[in-house]
Amino acid sequence: MLVSWNWLKQYVPLDMPLEELQRRLTLSGLNHEGTAEVAGDMAIDLEVTSNRPDCLGHIGIAREVAVLWNHALTIPAANPRESKTPVDSLVSVRIECPDLCLRYTARAIRGVKIGPSPQWMARRLETVGLTPINNVVDISNYVLMECGQPLHTFDFGKLGNKGDRSNLPHSGPSGAAHKLDLSPLFPREIVVRRPLLGETTEAIDHKTYQLGPEMCMICDGKAPVAIGGVMGGAQTEISPDTRDVLIEAAEFDPVSIRNTARLLNLHSDSSYRFERRVDPEGLDWASRRCCELILDLAGGELARGIVDVGRPPRKREPIVLRFSQLQRILGIEVPAERVREILISLGNVEETGKQGLGIGDWGLDSGIGVQGSGESGGCEAASGKSHISNQQLSNPQSLIPNPSLTMVPPSWRRDLTREIDLIEEVGRIHGYDAIPEDVGVPMVPSARRREDRVLEKVRHVLTACGFDEAVTLSAVDRHTSESLSPWTDAEPLRSALPVVRGADRLRRSLLPSLLAARRANEALANPIIELFEIAKAYLPQGAELPREPLLLGIAGGRDYPAVKGVVEAILRELKIAEPVEAEEAGIAQLDTAASCRLRFRGQTLGYVGRLTDDALKQFDLRGPATVAEVRLAPLIEAADLMPRCVEQSSYPAVTRDLNLVVAESVRWADVAATARREAGPCLETLQYRDTYRDEKRLGVDRKSLLFSIVLRSGECTFTNQQADEIRERIVAACRSEHGAELRT
Structure with missing residues (x-):
C-alpha cells in the first residue's frame, strides 16, 4: 500500500519526523517497506496484512496515526447537493446471484463535463502509482485510495434500458449530439447475475474474456457491462463524449472475486480489496464522496437518493x-x-451499563478473596456476610466481579471477533516496546505433533548420510509430469493459471523435480549431488478431491544397494517393528535388476531403483542416478518414538559370511526371511553385501547373493561349532526353499 505524505496530512496532523512515523507504524503492525520521493511528495510503502483491509486506504492509515499520536482524525463529510429527480426513476437494480453480490448501490449524475483532473488530484494519484485518465475516472480511483472502497463509473448513455434498448440521440448541454437522455420514460436497469453459457465480455483493457459460471457479471438490459469487483467493460467506459454517469458501490463475495481474478489473470486494485472484504457500512459514504467530487470537478446534477439492493x-x-x-x-x-x-x-x-459484567466467577484477580475465617478483606463463606477492607473502598474497581469492558467493533474491523483480538489491539497501540524485557509472562509448554517428531528423525538420518534437502515447486510442466509417475497413470490436475511459464500441472511424484535439480547441479559441475525432499504429491481421483500423500523423495548418484540402505536406516531409526517386504518394482524407468517395490502392511510403501539408460537420457543426466520415493503416512503411524534401554550382552559376537547362488527370480527378501527364521534368537544382525552376476561362472539367469550374519548369545560365548551349525541350517533351508547353492 503506497501512502502519500501530503495526502495523509489532509486527515491527520503530521507533526512528527518521517522516520518516526515509519518506525511507529512498523511497531504497530504496518511494516515499512520503503519510501521514495515523487514530485515533491513522499510515497511511503507499507505492508498491509490480509486481515487489515481497513488500512488499504489513506483514511485507515490516518486513523492508525491519530491513535498512535493521540491526534484528531478529520474525515470529509461527503454531503453532495441533490436535484429533485429521484434516482429510482432513472435506474433500477436487480440481483440474481445474492451469493456473489451481497449488496449493490447506484447513484446517477447527468450533465457532467469530462476533462483532465486538477493538478493536486493528479499528483496524489501519481504518488501512489496511478496514472491520471480523466476527472471522473480519477475521482473513482481517488476515493478508492482514500477509503479503500472500490467504485466504478459507467457511461449512463451507453447502458441499455428496460423499454427501448436502442440508444436515443438528443441534444446535450453544449448543443452537441448526445447519446441518451436520462428520461424516466426509459429507465436503465442494472442486473447482477452469473454469465450465460459461453458468454464473453470485453474489459476496459480491450481484451475479450471467456466467462465462467461462478463469476459475477454487471449487466444492462442487453449484455454484460462489467466483471463485478474486477474490471469494468469497454462498452460503457467513460469517454470524452460522456455526459451522464452511473456510480456503482457494491460488496461482492471475496472468494468469487479471488477466483475470478485468478481464472482470468485479471488483477486490479479493486479486486485486491474485494478479496479482503470491504466495509459494508462504508459503501454509502464512498458513493456520496465520489458524487461530491464529481459535482465539484466535473459539474452536473445528482439525482436524489440512492438505489440500494441486497x-x-x-x-x-x-x-x-x-x-x-x-x-x-x-x-x-x-x-x-x-x-x-x-x-x-x-x-x-463501548456498550454502556455492561462494565464489570465479566465472564466466570467473582474475580480473584481483582483482589477479592474467599476465606472461611471471615478475616478483613475477604468474604465469609460460612455465614454469607461480606467484609470489605479500607483498601477496596479506596479502589472501587476492585469491587467489580472480573472488571471488564464490553466493546462493539467497528464495521471496518472484521478481524475483531474475540477477546484476544482486543488484547492485541491494546498491546500494539500501547506499544510492545513498552513491555519490559524481564516481564513475567507465564510460559505454557507446547507438545510437538507426532508427524513433526517423525519427520525430524527422517531428516536427521538423511543429512547424516550426506543428503541435502531440496524444495521444489508443486507445479510442473507437461513433459516433467509425464516423465515419471509411479503412483498413478491418471491425468494430472491442471491449473488455469501456471505458477511459472508452462508449469500448469500439479506433480504426481517428487522424483522428476529432484532429477531436474540434479541435472541443473550437473551443469554447474557440482561434485556431490545427493538430494531429498519431503512434500506432497497430488493424485487425481476423478471428480473427487485429489489424494495428497506426504512423500519422501530421494535422488542421488549412489548405487542401488546404498540408496536402499538409506531407506532401511530410516526404518531402523523409526523402529518399524513390522516387516517391510521388497518385490519387483514394475516401473519402466527403473532397472529391473536394481529396483524394488516396498510393501508394508499389504500396501505399497514406496519404490527404490536405479534409472535405466533410456531414463538417464530422458532426464538429460550425465551420470548414473538412483531414486527412491516413500509414503510417509504409514511410517508416521507405525513409528515407535518411545526411547527404550536394552541390556547389551557381555559375550562376544561371531560373524559368518554366506554366498548363495540362486535363480534370477528369487528375491533377496525371501532369502533374508529364511535366514532370520533359521538363525533364531541368536541372530543379532543380517547384513546384505552384494549381488553378483556372471553367465560364464554362474550360468544363465543365475545370480549370487552375498550376505553376512552376526550371532551373539546373552548367556554364554558362542563357539565356532555353534556358529557353523546355524550357518549350515541356513544353507540347507535356502537350498530346499529357493534352490540355492553355496558358492565356495
Whole structure:
C-alpha cells in the first residue's frame, strides 16, 4: 500500500519526523517497506496484512496515526447537493446471484463535463502509482485510495434500458449530439447475475474474456457491462463524449472475486480489496464522496437518493475484554482508562451499563478473596456476610466481579471477533516496546505433533548420510509430469493459471523435480549431488478431491544397494517393528535388476531403483542416478518414538559370511526371511553385501547373493561349532526353499 505524505496530512496532523512515523507504524503492525520521493511528495510503502483491509486506504492509515499520536482524525463529510429527480426513476437494480453480490448501490449524475483532473488530484494519484485518465475516472480511483472502497463509473448513455434498448440521440448541454437522455420514460436497469453459457465480455483493457459460471457479471438490459469487483467493460467506459454517469458501490463475495481474478489473470486494485472484504457500512459514504467530487470537478446534477439492493449490514457482536486476561497475556498492567481510550479511538463502541459484567466467577484477580475465617478483606463463606477492607473502598474497581469492558467493533474491523483480538489491539497501540524485557509472562509448554517428531528423525538420518534437502515447486510442466509417475497413470490436475511459464500441472511424484535439480547441479559441475525432499504429491481421483500423500523423495548418484540402505536406516531409526517386504518394482524407468517395490502392511510403501539408460537420457543426466520415493503416512503411524534401554550382552559376537547362488527370480527378501527364521534368537544382525552376476561362472539367469550374519548369545560365548551349525541350517533351508547353492 503506497501512502502519500501530503495526502495523509489532509486527515491527520503530521507533526512528527518521517522516520518516526515509519518506525511507529512498523511497531504497530504496518511494516515499512520503503519510501521514495515523487514530485515533491513522499510515497511511503507499507505492508498491509490480509486481515487489515481497513488500512488499504489513506483514511485507515490516518486513523492508525491519530491513535498512535493521540491526534484528531478529520474525515470529509461527503454531503453532495441533490436535484429533485429521484434516482429510482432513472435506474433500477436487480440481483440474481445474492451469493456473489451481497449488496449493490447506484447513484446517477447527468450533465457532467469530462476533462483532465486538477493538478493536486493528479499528483496524489501519481504518488501512489496511478496514472491520471480523466476527472471522473480519477475521482473513482481517488476515493478508492482514500477509503479503500472500490467504485466504478459507467457511461449512463451507453447502458441499455428496460423499454427501448436502442440508444436515443438528443441534444446535450453544449448543443452537441448526445447519446441518451436520462428520461424516466426509459429507465436503465442494472442486473447482477452469473454469465450465460459461453458468454464473453470485453474489459476496459480491450481484451475479450471467456466467462465462467461462478463469476459475477454487471449487466444492462442487453449484455454484460462489467466483471463485478474486477474490471469494468469497454462498452460503457467513460469517454470524452460522456455526459451522464452511473456510480456503482457494491460488496461482492471475496472468494468469487479471488477466483475470478485468478481464472482470468485479471488483477486490479479493486479486486485486491474485494478479496479482503470491504466495509459494508462504508459503501454509502464512498458513493456520496465520489458524487461530491464529481459535482465539484466535473459539474452536473445528482439525482436524489440512492438505489440500494441486497442484504443490510449485519449486526456486530459485542466483545467482552477482561482486564485480568489483558494483564495475563501482555504481562503488564495497562490502566483501564488507557485501555478504553485506545479501543474507542480505534472505532470501537463501548456498550454502556455492561462494565464489570465479566465472564466466570467473582474475580480473584481483582483482589477479592474467599476465606472461611471471615478475616478483613475477604468474604465469609460460612455465614454469607461480606467484609470489605479500607483498601477496596479506596479502589472501587476492585469491587467489580472480573472488571471488564464490553466493546462493539467497528464495521471496518472484521478481524475483531474475540477477546484476544482486543488484547492485541491494546498491546500494539500501547506499544510492545513498552513491555519490559524481564516481564513475567507465564510460559505454557507446547507438545510437538507426532508427524513433526517423525519427520525430524527422517531428516536427521538423511543429512547424516550426506543428503541435502531440496524444495521444489508443486507445479510442473507437461513433459516433467509425464516423465515419471509411479503412483498413478491418471491425468494430472491442471491449473488455469501456471505458477511459472508452462508449469500448469500439479506433480504426481517428487522424483522428476529432484532429477531436474540434479541435472541443473550437473551443469554447474557440482561434485556431490545427493538430494531429498519431503512434500506432497497430488493424485487425481476423478471428480473427487485429489489424494495428497506426504512423500519422501530421494535422488542421488549412489548405487542401488546404498540408496536402499538409506531407506532401511530410516526404518531402523523409526523402529518399524513390522516387516517391510521388497518385490519387483514394475516401473519402466527403473532397472529391473536394481529396483524394488516396498510393501508394508499389504500396501505399497514406496519404490527404490536405479534409472535405466533410456531414463538417464530422458532426464538429460550425465551420470548414473538412483531414486527412491516413500509414503510417509504409514511410517508416521507405525513409528515407535518411545526411547527404550536394552541390556547389551557381555559375550562376544561371531560373524559368518554366506554366498548363495540362486535363480534370477528369487528375491533377496525371501532369502533374508529364511535366514532370520533359521538363525533364531541368536541372530543379532543380517547384513546384505552384494549381488553378483556372471553367465560364464554362474550360468544363465543365475545370480549370487552375498550376505553376512552376526550371532551373539546373552548367556554364554558362542563357539565356532555353534556358529557353523546355524550357518549350515541356513544353507540347507535356502537350498530346499529357493534352490540355492553355496558358492565356495
